[in-house]
Amino acid sequence: MIIRRYLATQVLATSFAVAGLLTVILMSSRVIQFFEKAANGKIAVDLLTAVLWYRLPGFLELILPLGLFIGLLLALGRLYLDNEIAVLAAAGIGPQHLMRWLLPSMLFVMGLTALMALWWSPSGVAESNRIYAEQANRSTFELIQPGRFQRVGERMLYADLSPDRSVLRSVVLLETRAENDQATGERQVIVRAREGRRVNDPILGPDTVELRNGERWLLRAGSADYQRVAFESYRLRLKQTETPVAGKDLSALSTPALWQERTNSPMAAAEWGWRTSLVFMVPIIALLALPLAKVNPRQGRYLKLLPAIVLYLSYVVLLAAVKNGVEKESLRSSAYWAVHGLYLFLALVMLHGKPRRSASK
DSSP: OHHHHHHHHHHHHHHHHHHHHHHHHHHHHHHHHHHHHHHTTSSOGGGHHHHHHHHHHHHHHHHHHHHHHHHHHHHHHHHHHTTHHHHHHHTTOOHHHHHHHHHHHHHHHHHHHHHIIIIIHHHHHHHHHHHHHHHHTSOHHHHOOTTSOEEETTEEEEEEEOTTSOEEEEEEEEEEEEOSSGGGOEEEEEEEEEEEEEEEETTTEEEEEEEEEEEEEEEETTOOOEEEEEEEEEEEEOOOSOOOOOSOOGGGSOHHHHHHHTTTOHHHHHHHHHHHHHHHHHHHHHHHHHHHTOOOTTTOTTTTHHHHHHHHHHHHHHHHHHHHHHHTTSSOTHHHHHHHHHHHHHHHHHHHOOOOOOOOO
16 A cells, blocks of 8 residues: 555656646746737736636647656656666565556546546636637727727727726727729828727618728828828727637537537547547556666666657657548548547557576687
């Protein structure tokens, strides 16, 4: 029991430490993208934490198996390096005992991966899509970042906002329009106004802004000619060009609903195979890690780390290629099991392979 708890503690502690580090590294680029969207007014700043939380399971469903794989390599590699495995072997404890003792840790990570892939990840994608849809339908005044240029639809907008965010002040609008005659090139439209208010125009719609006490300039590049029109009231429609993606997002579909859709849609069959493959991949990579963790004390436990990670990445890439093939109907869903069978066979061959012994002199 003491050895079993010791192995479980070493493997799980190393696995979750690696998974945490990989999560921080891989989420960094996504965090930068989210902050860029918040800076451009496409998503409210106070919703960044919620979006990151909803997207986290989509990373963990791949990071947890990799964390277990590297955790097994590092933890067992240290045992080989310190000759603890040799001591256990001298006491009659073989690879079968190690596999049996590591089984609870593997099942624990497998259960977490199943929760992520089959439940939390689809639910998180659905919630994040809902937030993006709500943000896309916000009014223009809610999108404006005061005191800076930002793109709103096909225009660049600069404006300040009143404290109650109901009035635009010092408005500047820049727009580039293509001419029908290619010889004349493009024309620049600049609109300046003292203030603007949101109105519901019966023709332009609810995203209409009424500018007051301003000027409209029409310029052409390379030409000294221009047109200037002063106005007391000028209405235009300000709307973000980005709209929610139409159609059904299968990655946001619940697993029971996906099970029903898989026979009618190759996209649903591919998504179903991908989710279940992430779960069944965990015991196979655990079997792969056992022979790969065997190192000579003179070699160090990091010798096989890079080849092992390349092997894991090849596993994931093959599954992704099968998913793409099932979506395009060039492969059947059974191709997932062919990939699993290939790596399971490789793990068994490596696990039961006997090292060569030098001939005695």
